[in-house]
Amino acid sequence: MTNDPTPPNQTPEDASERMDIRTIARLANVSIATVSRTINRVSTVNPKMAKRVWEVIEKLDFVPNTQARALVSGRSKLFGLLISEITNPFFPELIQGFEEIAVEHGYEILISSTNHDPKRMSHCIRRMLERKVEGVAIMTFGIEEPLLEQLAKRKVPLVFIDVGPDRPGISVLKVDYHHGIRQAVQHLAALGHRRIAFVSGPKLLHSAQSRLAAYTKSMHECGIVPDPGWIVEGDHTLEGGVAAMGQLLAQDDLATAVLCSNDMTAIGVLHKLYRTGLRVPDDISVIGFDDIHIAEVTIPPLTTIQMSRFEIAKAAFDALQSQVESPNQLIGKREFNISTSLIVRESTSYPRGTMEHLRKKST
Amino acid sequence: MTNDPTPPNQTPEDASERMDIRTIARLANVSIATVSRTINRVSTVNPKMAKRVWEVIEKLDFVPNTQARALVSGRSKLFGLLISEITNPFFPELIQGFEEIAVEHGYEILISSTNHDPKRMSHCIRRMLERKVEGVAIMTFGIEEPLLEQLAKRKVPLVFIDVGPDRPGISVLKVDYHHGIRQAVQHLAALGHRRIAFVSGPKLLHSAQSRLAAYTKSMHECGIVPDPGWIVEGDHTLEGGVAAMGQLLAQDDLATAVLCSNDMTAIGVLHKLYRTGLRVPDDISVIGFDDIHIAEVTIPPLTTIQMSRFEIAKAAFDALQSQVESPNQLIGKREFNISTSLIVRESTSYPRGTMEHLRKKST
DNA sequence: GTGAAAGCGCTAACAC
DNA sequence: GTGTTAGCGCTTTCAC
Numbered sequence: 001m002t003n004d005p006t007p008p009n010q011t012p013e014d015a016s017e018r019m020d021i022r023t024i025a026r027l028a029n030v031s032i033a034t035v036s037r038t039i040n041r042v043s044t045v046n047p048k049m050a051k052r053v054w055e056v057i058e059k060l061d062f063v064p065n066t067q068a069r070a071l072v073s074g075r076s077k078l079f080g081l082l083i084s085e086i087t088n089p090f091f092p093e094l095i096q097g098f099e100e101i102a103v104e105h106g107y108e109i110l111i112s113s114t115n116h117d118p119k120r121m122s123h124c125i126r127r128m129l130e131r132k133v134e135g136v137a138i139m140t141f142g143i144e145e146p147l148l149e150q151l152a153k154r155k156v157p158l159v160f161i162d163v164g165p166d167r168p169g170i171s172v173l174k175v176d177y178h179h180g181i182r183q184a185v186q187h188l189a190a191l192g193h194r195r196i197a198f199v200s201g202p203k204l205l206h207s208a209q210s211r212l213a214a215y216t217k218s219m220h221e222c223g224i225v226p227d228p229g230w231i232v233e234g235d236h237t238l239e240g241g242v243a244a245m246g247q248l249l250a251q252d253d254l255a256t257a258v259l260c261s262n263d264m265t266a267i268g269v270l271h272k273l274y275r276t277g278l279r280v281p282d283d284i285s286v287i288g289f290d291d292i293h294i295a296e297v298t299i300p301p302l303t304t305i306q307m308s309r310f311e312i313a314k315a316a317f318d319a320l321q322s323q324v325e326s327p328n329q330l331i332g333k334r335e336f337n338i339s340t341s342l343i344v345r346e347s348t349s350y351p352r353g354t355m356e357h358l359r360k361k362s363t
Numbered sequence: 364m365t366n367d368p369t370p371p372n373q374t375p376e377d378a379s380e381r382m383d384i385r386t387i388a389r390l391a392n393v394s395i396a397t398v399s400r401t402i403n404r405v406s407t408v409n410p411k412m413a414k415r416v417w418e419v420i421e422k423l424d425f426v427p428n429t430q431a432r433a434l435v436s437g438r439s440k441l442f443g444l445l446i447s448e449i450t451n452p453f454f455p456e457l458i459q460g461f462e463e464i465a466v467e468h469g470y471e472i473l474i475s476s477t478n479h480d481p482k483r484m485s486h487c488i489r490r491m492l493e494r495k496v497e498g499v500a501i502m503t504f505g506i507e508e509p510l511l512e513q514l515a516k517r518k519v520p521l522v523f524i525d526v527g528p529d530r531p532g533i534s535v536l537k538v539d540y541h542h543g544i545r546q547a548v549q550h551l552a553a554l555g556h557r558r559i560a561f562v563s564g565p566k567l568l569h570s571a572q573s574r575l576a577a578y579t580k581s582m583h584e585c586g587i588v589p590d591p592g593w594i595v596e597g598d599h600t601l602e603g604g605v606a607a608m609g610q611l612l613a614q615d616d617l618a619t620a621v622l623c624s625n626d627m628t629a630i631g632v633l634h635k636l637y638r639t640g641l642r643v644p645d646d647i648s649v650i651g652f653d654d655i656h657i658a659e660v661t662i663p664p665l666t667t668i669q670m671s672r673f674e675i676a677k678a679a680f681d682a683l684q685s686q687v688e689s690p691n692q693l694i695g696k697r698e699f700n701i702s703t704s705l706i707v708r709e710s711t712s713y714p715r716g717t718m719e720h721l722r723k724k725s726t
Numbered sequence: 727g728t729g730a731a732a733g734c735g736c737t738a739a740c741a742c
Numbered sequence: 743g744t745g746t747t748a749g750c751g752c753t754t755t756c757a758c
Binding site: 393394395396397400407408409412431433434435436437 | 727728729730733734735736
Binding site: 044 | 746
């Protein structure tokens with residue numbers, strides 16, 4: 001099978017064995033270098049020859065081998081994308097943006113989910129190293145330092161979201177959680193809410209900490225001292241939201257509004273409330289975070305804080321690309337700002353009793 | 364920069380330049396062949412040497428270059444995964460399963476979304492060809508024949524869902540839509556529904572056609588002749604569901620139950636109903652298809668037809684792997700059966716009026 | 727059982 | 743402007 005000549009009954013078109021740059025060169029009567037140059041659109045090639053080469057390429061339907069290209073050029077044209085769990089709609093939306101931009105620029109992406117498991121993360125990083133990624137976007141909202149070493153040691157450009165070690169070759173996307181969260185708290189306070197609960201994300205996540213801190217700060221700004229009982233830990237999943245709302249419900253003095261660390265949590269909260277027979281927003285207001293697509297059609301439509309996936313994807317890609325393609329300029333940490341802002345829909349309203357109170361007043 | 368010797372101020376550990384099998388060989392005092400064999404766990408290597416090699420590898424934290432391996436061995440250990448839109452939660456759940464299994468078996472996956480755009484699909488296929496994937500799972504629920512040619516011509520093993528050309532090297536996952544859909548229709552009929560509407564998927568999708576056909580057949584089995592007006596075309600998105608329900612609502616004789624081609628559609632339908640002030644399931648029953656995770660917490664929890672993502676992922680991977688690793692045995696089309704079954708939750712009940720009717724009867 | 731040597735398909739010097 | 747040649751980092755005959 002190795003070196004049998006093309007069987008006589010095969011037309012040259014489907015002689016699919018050994019289709020390489022050399023074959024093209026022979027058929028187009030040029031050298032392999034010319035073929036390579038043509039494919040890579042080097043401007044110095046004689047248009048006549050180029051045309052001949054392209055014709056042969058099209059006729060044979062030749063596709064260059066990326067592995068060989070990568071091996072010799074040292075450019076894999078591959079970026080790693082590390083996420084925590086593909087199952088949270090936030091991430092697919094982010095992936096979509098990242099992939100779009102990457103492909104547009106001739107890059108491929110290698111996606112890995114860590115599922116919050118450090119062991120898995122270590123595997124993911126190893127695999128990325130083996131495939132020689134040129135950079136990796138770490139969108140897990142938190143990473144163990146030792147694992148990071150693997151990448152840093154090899155000088156792989158990195159971009160983090162939120163949390164980022166301050167080193168050359170590392171960019172970080174600074175999300176302005178406070179802006180959106182303050183808007184949310186103010187929105188609630190303006191409506192008359194004082195007892196505003198917060199369902200946080202897993203406390204080991206930096207982003208979760210930042211969101212919590214933004215909540216606390218915003219509450220103080222509104223002159224409210226948050227009761228520790230109002231803060232309960234979720235885990236950014238549907239089930240976590242259900243459980244967290246359960247905890248809140250078990251308390252004597254029920255909050256009149258619940259701010260959630262992400263939309264999945266909020267959807268869980270909505271569900272638990274539905275199960276309990278409490279109406280949103282009549283009995284209690286709920287606010288999410290992320291503004292995933294589905295938040296528009298929850299029942300009721302979710303008031304939430306938007307954080308643009310596209311903005312993040314774009315910034316992450318740009319950070320990586322600039323590190324790779326012009327490593328000399330701008331060495332050192334680069335920061336990108338990501339904004340957040342409140343989207344008011346229908347899961348927020350006056351605290352229970354306010355309407356009656358107002359009505360009485362006006363009568 | 365090319366051939367400068369290790370600077371004296373650098374310890375060998377961080378002499379990160381040119382870390383290859385050769386370096387390991389030199390430091391372990393063996394030949395590169397032995398290093399290669401050790402890494403590949405060839406059993407004939409002398410344990411003593413192997414130990415020495417592993418020690419050096421660990422000390423230098425050496426990671427083999429997959430590109431080079433792939434180039435010389437002809438095995439990229441890469442599978443392509445073609446999906447229609449990553450934004451539909453069905454797919455991330457499928458990706459998760461596929462990735463898990465693939466990584467377990469030493470494969471990496473290249474994910475591409477076509478977004479239902481033939482042009483994009485053509486790009487995706489091209490990129491996969493360039494990266495020399497060893498097989499591709501086409502989970503788009505429909506593909507244009509000409510594009511398929513690209514893959515088939517190069518004898519890339521393929522696995523389709525639902526629709527599959529009958530050729531060697533091509534496997535197909537046959538989903539038994541009829542089973543689940545019949546259960547759904549019977550469930551509805553048993554509850555007393557006769558006017559059961561169906562929101563289909565995009566009509567150009569094979570899977571959508573199959574689901575529609577299963578609905579029609581099941582209706583007839585229950586002795587109901589479906590009115591053409593009951594069948595409206597959606598597009599498997601939230602918005603499509605909203606729009607489809609809008610169409611249904613505009614009709615004189617409103618259906619008492621709506622069966623949807625997928626869960627996203629059903630969630631859209633639920634939302635439109637909520638907007639209209641109709642209660643589910645009191646005024647109208649709704650059934651979805653897929654059983655995505657979020658279906659458990661919709662309001663009300665969605666009765667839906669389950670199609671196991673894990674089962675699909677596993678079958679797809681197995682099909683591909685068996686084609687790649689033992690191409691001689693079982694040449695030809697291989698079929699895998701995927702089952703579907705009804706999960707009854709709370710979006711279905713008696714048609715409006717039945718309860719009162721029953722109550723009257725019993726009084 | 728181990729090493730030397732020949733490439734895998736391509737790019738990038740370097741001559742011409 | 744085009745061709746020749748030397749590898750990229752690895753696996754895999756093939757001798758020993």
